[in-house]
Amino acid sequence: MKRFLSDDVLHYLATQERFESLRLATIQQHGRNLCDLAYANPYDGPVPEAIEAMQNALETTHRLNLQYTPYGGNTMTRRLIAQHLSKSHGKRFPWRNVVLTPGSMAALNLVFRSMFRKWFQSKCLIITPCWLDYPLYLTNLGIEPVMVPVDPVTKRLDLNAIEAALDERVHGVILSQPANPSGLIYNEEELRGLGEVLNRAPNPPLLISDECHRGIIFDDTPFVSPVTYYPNTCVAYSFGKSLQIQGQRIGYVAVNPDMERADEYAVILERLCRIMGFCTPTALMQIAIRELLDAGPDMTRLQKRRDALYAALTGAGYQVVKPQSTFFMFPKAGEADDFHFARELAQHGVLVTPSSLFHYPGHFRVSITCSDEMLERALPIFQQVLAGCCS
Numbered sequence: 001m002k003r004f005l006s007d008d009v010l011h012y013l014a015t016q017e018r019f020e021s022l023r024l025a026t027i028q029q030h031g032r033n034l035c036d037l038a039y040a041n042p043y044d045g046p047v048p049e050a051i052e053a054m055q056n057a058l059e060t061t062h063r064l065n066l067q068y069t070p071y072g073g074n075t076m077t078r079r080l081i082a083q084h085l086s087k088s089h090g091k092r093f094p095w096r097n098v099v100l101t102p103g104s105m106a107a108l109n110l111v112f113r114s115m116f117r118k119w120f121q122s123k124c125l126i127i128t129p130c131w132l133d134y135p136l137y138l139t140n141l142g143i144e145p146v147m148v149p150v151d152p153v154t155k156r157l158d159l160n161a162i163e164a165a166l167d168e169r170v171h172g173v174i175l176s177q178p179a180n181p182s183g184l185i186y187n188e189e190e191l192r193g194l195g196e197v198l199n200r201a202p203n204p205p206l207l208i209s210d211e212c213h214r215g216i217i218f219d220d221t222p223f224v225s226p227v228t229y230y231p232n233t234c235v236a237y238s239f240g241k242s243l244q245i246q247g248q249r250i251g252y253v254a255v256n257p258d259m260e261r262a263d264e265y266a267v268i269l270e271r272l273c274r275i276m277g278f279c280t281p282t283a284l285m286q287i288a289i290r291e292l293l294d295a296g297p298d299m300t301r302l303q304k305r306r307d308a309l310y311a312a313l314t315g316a317g318y319q320v321v322k323p324q325s326t327f328f329m330f331p332k333a334g335e336a337d338d339f340h341f342a343r344e345l346a347q348h349g350v351l352v353t354p355s356s357l358f359h360y361p362g363h364f365r366v367s368i369t370c371s372d373e374m375l376e377r378a379l380p381i382f383q384q385v386l387a388g389c390c391s
Contacts, residue, residue, distance in 0.1 A: 012136040015356055018339070022346060030349040035378040036370055038351045040327045042244040042297070043371040049295040050243040050288070057287040066283045072270040073100025073252070074286045081252060084293045085235075089225050091257050099269040100286060103249035104212050104238035106278040108134070108174075110269050111208050111234055111253055112141050113276060115171040124172035124205075125165050127157065129330070129360030131180050131210065146170070147359055155182045155321050155330070157190045159197050166201040173198065176210040177226060178217070181358050181365040182330045183323020185217070188224050195229035207233040212251075213326040215242030215296045218303050221324040231258035234265075239289055241327075242296045244369075250281035250289055302327070305368040305375055313366075316383035329366045330355070334389035338364055341389065348381045 005013070027034055036043075057065070072078065078100060082093040101107040115122050123144040126134050135145035148165050151158050162173070178185045186194075198204055209226045214237075217223055227233045235254040240246035255266045273279060280286070306323060313320050313331050320331035333341040338354040342364055345352055355363035368375070 006139070008139045009136065012133075012139060016132060016136075019342075019354060019357055022339075022343060023351060026346040026349070026351050029346075033349050035350045035374040035381070037366045037368075037374065037378060038353045040241070040246070040367045040369045042369040043374070044244065044298070044301065044369070046245045047243045047292075047295050047297055050245050050248075050292055053288040053291040054248075054284065056291065057284050060287065065287060069280050069283055069286060071273045071280065072096075072266075073098075073280050074283070077286045077290055080290050080293060082254075085254055089227055089235075091227055093254060093257055094263070097255040097257060097262060097266050099253045099255075099266060099273065100280050101251050101253060101273070102278055102281050103240060103246075104210065104236050104251045105133070105137075106249075106273075106276075107236040107238075107251050107253045108208070108210070109137055109141070109276060110272045110278065111206070111236060112137050112143060112172070113272055114265070114268055115206060116141055116143060117171070121169060122171040123167075123169045124174060125162065125170055126359070127162075127173075127175040127179075129179075129181055129355060129358035129363070130174070131176055132357045132359075134174055135359065143172075144169075149360065150179075150182070155179070155184055157186060157194060159190070159193045162194065163197045163200070166197070166205070168202040170201065170203070170205050172206045172208060174208040174210065175226075176212070178211075178213045178223070178325035180210075180213060180326055181328045181353075181355070181363075182321060183326040183328050184321060185221050185223055185324045187222075188228075191224060191226050192229045194226065198230055198232070204232055208236060209233055210236045212236070212238045212241050216299070216302065216327060217325045218299070218306060219324065223325075227256040227258070231256055231260070233259070239292065243292055244297055248282075248285050250285040302368055305370075305372070308379070309366060309368060309375065312379040313382060316386055318382070318386060327367050327369045329368070330363050331366070332363050334386045336362055338362055341385070344385050344389070345381065348385060350378045350381045350385075 079095040082095040085093045138145040233256045238251035318331040342354040353365040
């Protein structure tokens with residue numbers, strides 16, 4: 001394998017593969033008794049409207065509806081998404097500024113590749129904790145990832161740390177909004193401050209706002225996108241989270257219309273779809289998604305689980321910031337070695353994700369996409385394992 005992959009790429013793969021070994025061993029040990037609180041696989045099943053929309057798309061009588069679509073995606077679908085974005089983000093997005101991709105992973109790779117400079121070692125700042133594969137993608141494309149942690153207590157943006165990390169080699173900054181894995185939504189004050197910091201940079205970088213979870217928000221918490229405060233921003237999005245159909249792989253990159261030469265940048269992203277071989281989402285999903293722009297999960301059920309989990313964890317003595325969004329909670333582990341703590345939980349049949357995968361050690365991530373029965377069985381185990389670590 002080392003003949004084909006660099007040591008840096010193998011380094012990022014190793015942590016993920018270590019967890020996969022733990023996950024498979026736990027599944028084998030506990031079988032149907034497993035409480036799967038690791039990945040966001042929705043045990044409630046897809047949003048019903050998504051199934052109906054896919055069935056409607058299959059029943060189409062137009063013979064070419066399931067054939068090739070242009071790089072960037074079907075024009076009608078892009079128009080509808082651009083109109084929806086214009087309402088939700090307060091900007092008038094032209095349809096060409098929306099480039100459809102097979103999910104957010106492809107979207108991120110397109111944007112990261114656009115930052116690559118052959119004769120100049122580009123860097124990209126990553127707000128951590130972060131989604132696990134940001135640095136893997138960057139390293140694979142020859143871009144140096146630079147981790148910038150959030151405030152250790154509040155998990156909010158540390159603007160001083162971000163500004164200190166900016167130099168002439170930084171071509172990009174990426175954050176998830178809402179934040180995965182902490183579940184926080186960065187507020188207007190933070191994002192305004194971030195925009196001011198980036199505008200003062202030696203070379204104002206591209207800001208990538210990964211907004212995959214903006215359709216899962218609790219307590220009517222206001223959501224604002226960084227496009228409001230910084231022109232040089234693009235949005236990466238996946239419909240899979242809010243529709244609970246992650247495996248169907250449809251998303252997009254949306255280029256802020258306020259970006260200088262935004263139309264040219266959108267064309268670059270279209271070309272990169274072809275150059276990198278990502279093509280477009282399936283024709284089926286490009287048709288189905290037109291009916292699903294306002295669809296979302298049962299937030300009442302999810303909020304009930306979030307509240308039960310938060311009450312149980314804080315009652316047991318865990319330190320955790322209450323999530324405002326996403327499917328996740330991000331408690332501090334009962335010991336410094338988050339992998340060892342996750343292994344202790346796994347021994348009791350509760351599978352969680354150690355925070356080293358999110359490049360921020362000492363915590364773990366819990367997903368509330370489990371079944372109600374799984375969560376009910378898991379809650380006393382969290383208390384039991386923490387008590388054992390502290391005894």
